[in-house]
Amino acid sequence: MKIIIAGENPFVETVYHLCDASGHVVDAYLVENFMQAVQSGYIIENLTDADVVIELHHESPAAKNELLLLLADVVPQNALILTSALATSTTQAASWVPRPERVIGFGVLPPFEEGGLVELALGLNSAESTLTRAQSFWESVGMTPVVVKDSVGLVRARIVCCIINEAATALQEGIATPADIDQGMKLGTNYPHGPLRWADYLGIDTVLGVMRGLYDEWQEDRYRPAPLLRHMVMAGRLGRKTGRGFYEYDS
Amino acid sequence: MNTIAVIGSGTMGAGIAQAASLADYEVILYDLNDDILQAALQRIRASINKGVARGKTLPTVAERAKAAFTLTTSLERCASADLVIEAAPEKLDLKRTIFATLDAVAPQHTILASNTSSLSISAIAAATQRPDRVIGLHFFNPAHIMKLVEIICGDQTSDETVAAGTAFAEQAGKTVVLCKDTPAFIVNRVARPFYGEALRMLGEEIADAATIDKLIRSAGFRMGPFELIDLIGCDVNLAVTQSVYDAYFQEPRYRPHPIQRRMVESGRLGRKSGRGFYEYKS
Numbered sequence: 001m002k003i004i005i006a007g008e009n010p011f012v013e014t015v016y017h018l019c020d021a022s023g024h025v026v027d028a029y030l031v032e033n034f035m036q037a038v039q040s041g042y043i044i045e046n047l048t049d050a051d052v053v054i055e056l057h058h059e060s061p062a063a064k065n066e067l068l069l070l071l072a073d074v075v076p077q078n079a080l081i082l083t084s085a086l087a088t089s090t091t092q093a094a095s096w097v098p099r100p101e102r103v104i105g106f107g108v109l110p111p112f113e114e115g116g117l118v119e120l121a122l123g124l125n126s127a128e129s130t131l132t133r134a135q136s137f138w139e140s141v142g143m144t145p146v147v148v149k150d151s152v153g154l155v156r157a158r159i160v161c162c163i164i165n166e167a168a169t170a171l172q173e174g175i176a177t178p179a180d181i182d183q184g185m186k187l188g189t190n191y192p193h194g195p196l197r198w199a200d201y202l203g204i205d206t207v208l209g210v211m212r213g214l215y216d217e218w219q220e221d222r223y224r225p226a227p228l229l230r231h232m233v234m235a236g237r238l239g240r241k242t243g244r245g246f247y248e249y250d251s
Numbered sequence: 252m253n254t255i256a257v258i259g260s261g262t263m264g265a266g267i268a269q270a271a272s273l274a275d276y277e278v279i280l281y282d283l284n285d286d287i288l289q290a291a292l293q294r295i296r297a298s299i300n301k302g303v304a305r306g307k308t309l310p311t312v313a314e315r316a317k318a319a320f321t322l323t324t325s326l327e328r329c330a331s332a333d334l335v336i337e338a339a340p341e342k343l344d345l346k347r348t349i350f351a352t353l354d355a356v357a358p359q360h361t362i363l364a365s366n367t368s369s370l371s372i373s374a375i376a377a378a379t380q381r382p383d384r385v386i387g388l389h390f391f392n393p394a395h396i397m398k399l400v401e402i403i404c405g406d407q408t409s410d411e412t413v414a415a416g417t418a419f420a421e422q423a424g425k426t427v428v429l430c431k432d433t434p435a436f437i438v439n440r441v442a443r444p445f446y447g448e449a450l451r452m453l454g455e456e457i458a459d460a461a462t463i464d465k466l467i468r469s470a471g472f473r474m475g476p477f478e479l480i481d482l483i484g485c486d487v488n489l490a491v492t493q494s495v496y497d498a499y500f501q502e503p504r505y506r507p508h509p510i511q512r513r514m515v516e517s518g519r520l521g522r523k524s525g526r527g528f529y530e531y532k533s
Contacts, residue, residue: 109470117469146466149457155466158452159476162444166504176437180428187399187426188391188438192471195441222447222504 001025001140002049004075006034006067007056007084008203009241014110015054022141031057031067038070047074052137058087058209061216065096072097080133082106086157086206087213090123090150101127104134107154108143111201118143121150152213160198161210167195168226171246178246196246200239204232252419253277256332258349260291263366264338266394269295272316273308273395274423279321279329288322295320298395330357334419336388338366341494346370347378354379362415364388368439369494372405372432382407386416389436390425400425401436434498443495443505446488449476450508460528477528481521485514 003019005012005028016028027046029037037043053071057064064087072081081103083093090105097103104126107119118138122131135145148154153161167181176184182194199207207229214223232238232245239245256279257268264280272278272295282288296317302308308316321328326349329335335357337349346365353363362384365375376385387403400420404413413429420427430436435443449463458466464475480488489511496505514520514527521527 112469117466119466146458146462148462148466149455151452151455151457155452155458155463156470159445159448159467160470162448163441166444167441170433170437170441173433175431175433176429180430181437181441183426184399184401184428184430184437185441187397188401189442189445190473192473220503222444222506224504 001051001137003027003052003054004047004050004071005029005054005056006071007031007054008058008206010110010201010203011056011058011084011108011206014112015056015108018141018143019054024141031059031063034067035070044074047071048076050075050079052080052082054082054084055093056084058084058203058206058213060209061088061092061213064088064093068093068096072099072103078102080104080130080137082134082137084108085119085121085150085152085154087152087209089152089217090121090126092123094123094125100125102130104130105150105154106134106138107157109156109160109202115142115144117146119154119156120145120147121154122147123150152217153210157210158214160195160202161207162214162223163191164195164199164202164207165211165223165226165229168199168228171196172226172228200245200247200249202239203241204229204238204245208233252333252415254279254332254334255419256281256329256335257338258326258329258335258353259338259340260288261338261340262392263390263394264336265291265295266392266396267336267338267366267390268320269298269316269395270390270423270425271419272319273299273302273312275315276319276422277321278319279323279332281323281326281329284324285322288324292320292322302395326352327356329353330361332357332361334362334364334415336364336366341367341369343370343374346375350375350385351378354381360384362386362412364416366390369435369491369498371434372403372408376405376407383409384412386412387430387432387436388416388420391438398424398426399438400427401438402427402429403432403436404429405432435495439491440495443492446476446480446492447505447508450510453477454508454510481527481529481531483521484523485511485520485527489515 002025019026085105094100094103105121138145178196185191211225237244243249254277255271257264258281260282268278268280299313303313364386372387376382386408389401391397417427460477464477467475492507519526522531525531
């Protein structure tokens with residue numbers, strides 16, 4: 001199968017390796033490169049024979065809308081469109097493209113082992129046959145699909161990003177250092193990663209995107225993003241990928 | 252620092268006393284009567300023996316530790332310790348009474364610590380004339396195994412007191428993290444969404460408990476939220492959630508979920524009652 005992937009790291013690189021290792025033909029783009037390339041016209045041709053589109057953008061609904069619409073316009077009518085449902089529901093993302101029945105939401109949370117679980121969620125307009133095709137696709141790359149109800153963040157990203165948001169709020173209040181907050185959660189509750197280092201890995205832009213999506217969906221105070229996360233995104237401190245987030249990284 | 256006193260010989264107090272005894276301290280263990288104390292000492296000695304059987308503790312260390320205890324029902328007797336760690340029930344009035352009594356009988360240099368997980372150290376310290384030598388040393392259950400101690404600085408806790416508390420915890424093999432005196436400190440606060448969001452998802456029928464647990468384990472957590480609540484006890488989990496919610500003046504994001512209360516009201520407390528989110532064969 002020919003697969004097009006577009007979005008943000010570490011999601012793009014993780015899913016790329018998964019597809020590539022399974023013998024699919026894969027083209028992967030970071031969203032900023034993709035937009036530039038589309039404007040210059042040279043990758044449009046590359047999209048016209050795609051079987052599967054995997055969109056992995058979480059930073060803002062407007063940018064995600066633009067990216068999805070572009071992808072949906074140029075790929076074949078029968079291509080399967082997989083949209084990452086971390087920062088928007090499947091139904092919302094599908095509402096932005098013509099023929100929403102071919103769109104289904106999914107959720108992965110790097111880092112994950114090969115053969116991990118992928119969450120799948122049907123939007124109100126997704127076709128049942130789209131679910132069947134999505135299940136077959138993820139199985140072809142060694143992942144086990146788990147169907148959950150359509151909702152922003154699905155299960156894992158919602159829980160993990162809310163933990164990160166609480167940790168960022170606590171940090172902003174100056175109750176402890178980032179290292180002590182992370183150490184406390186690893187040793188006190190056996191979390192696999194400290195929440196702030198985990199945020200640096202996922203990307204502060206993605207974490208903020210998930211919280212904004214949850215807040216937009218529920219309009220509830222519990223999902224209000226920590227102002228510190230917003231400030232970090234404004235300042236370009238997106239985590240590991242920009243060399244600085246809650247911690248500093250050598251490039 | 253040679254002698255530690257532990258006030259209260261329940262699960263946390265006994266665990267802290269055990270950790271101190273294995274770290275070469277003399278331990279004065281206080282509780283309300285001799286029967287409680289003898290039972291606690293038996294549990295501690297059995298637990299130390301288990302450590303030897305598992306190869307975690309050297310027999311010579313275990314023998315010294317088992318002989319390190321002095322049992323007492325007198326708070327005055329605890330005043331000879333260099334550090335007193337209170338692990339009494341989580342009631343502010345009770346803790347303040349204990350601290351006021353200890354403050355009156357203990358020498359100037361004695362540090363008074365509380366193992367509270369939910370009360371303000373500054374509020375406890377206010378019952379004494381030595382708020383600079385009052386500190387929070389929050390151990391995690393089981394205290395002789397879990398590596399973390401949250402060190403809580405009250406409004407007036409001195410740097411010397413923090414250094415002494417850190418030295419004791421590290422001598423006992425623990426890793427310390429420093430936290431300001433804020434409700435639920437670091438761990439119990441940042442962990443709230445792990446349970447709260449899972450309960451909301453269950454209520455929204457996004458997935459069933461087993462599916463949510465399976466997904467969360469796949470993200471690297473050792474246990475999913477529902478199996479963990481069943482292990483902790485739904486009643487204990489609700490009580491912690493309620494106390495954090497109240498301590499933050501009913502901040503909406505800490506609000507308990509109706510499912511939690513319904514589980515407790517219907518006696519589905521988790522493993523200990525044979526049924527919680529899952530069923531357990533006795």
